[in-house]
Amino acid sequence: SGDAALIGVAGNYTVTLDAAATVASLALQAGAAVLSIADQTLAVAGDLGNAGRIDIDDQYGGVGGSVVGVGGTLSNSGALYIGRGSDQLGGPVSVSVAALANTGQITMLGGYTVPAATATLAVHSDAGMGTAGVASGSVMLDGQATLVFDAGQIGTIAAGGLLQFFGLSRIADASDVTSNSALTGLSSVAGTLSLGDETLVVAGDLGNTG
Numbered sequence: 001s002g003d004a005a006l007i008g009v010a011g012n013y014t015v016t017l018d019a020a021a022t023v024a025s026l027a028l029q030a031g032a033a034v035l036s037i038a039d040q041t042l043a044v045a046g047d048l049g050n051a052g053r054i055d056i057d058d059q060y061g062g063v064g065g066s067v068v069g070v071g072g073t074l075s076n077s078g079a080l081y082i083g084r085g086s087d088q089l090g091g092p093v094s095v096s097v098a099a100l101a102n103t104g105q106i107t108m109l110g111g112y113t114v115p116a117a118t119a120t121l122a123v124h125s126d127a128g129m130g131t132a133g134v135a136s137g138s139v140m141l142d143g144q145a146t147l148v149f150d151a152g153q154i155g156t157i158a159a160g161g162l163l164q165f166f167g168l169s170r171i172a173d174a175s176d177v178t179s180n181s182a183l184t185g186l187s188s189v190a191g192t193l194s195l196g197d198e199t200l201v202v203a204g205d206l207g208n209t210g
Helices: none
Strands: 004-007 014-017 021-023 025-028 034-037 041-044 048-050 053-056 067-076 079-083 093-102 105-109 119-126 138-142 145-151 162-166 170-173 192-196
Touching (some): 025 041, 079 093, 079 119, 105 145, 138 170
Parallel strands (some): 004 025, 014 034, 025 048, 048 067, 067 093, 105 138, 145 170
């Protein structure tokens, strides 16, 4: 329905979305709870807040095909998993949000051998994860995984923050999703930057205090 949804009961349990759903807003407040979305469509008209764990076509089920749309801000202080590792993803997984605020962990896992096995998080605002131009929390990508912003650049990796990406993954702006185009303006690493089999070209000087 179009009501606000709250997952707030304390305890270690899993809530599984087994049919398409539309809600006004969604808050996962129980830190030990898991929301599993497997091969389904979820539309959130407003904000989505996650202090627990959200799995989208990850280990709790799903081989690709989920579509999640958030009309407001995705505020993640927990763990968000998009896609499956070990080349188990068979189709695309798509998450679209109006804005992103991250102090938790985001893990995106696309496939390597199946062209359609893509994991995408599209942020329809300027690059940033709560503060414009700043990457915060932990963001890890592997395989055909793309974090794409409408525009702008990540200029700083905040203290305690992590950007880690391997293989075919990209952190991009919408004008060029074939490269790590949202990191061209990176100038300061106060946290951790980790790359594997990747190409990163920055336009100017890069300072490292992390």
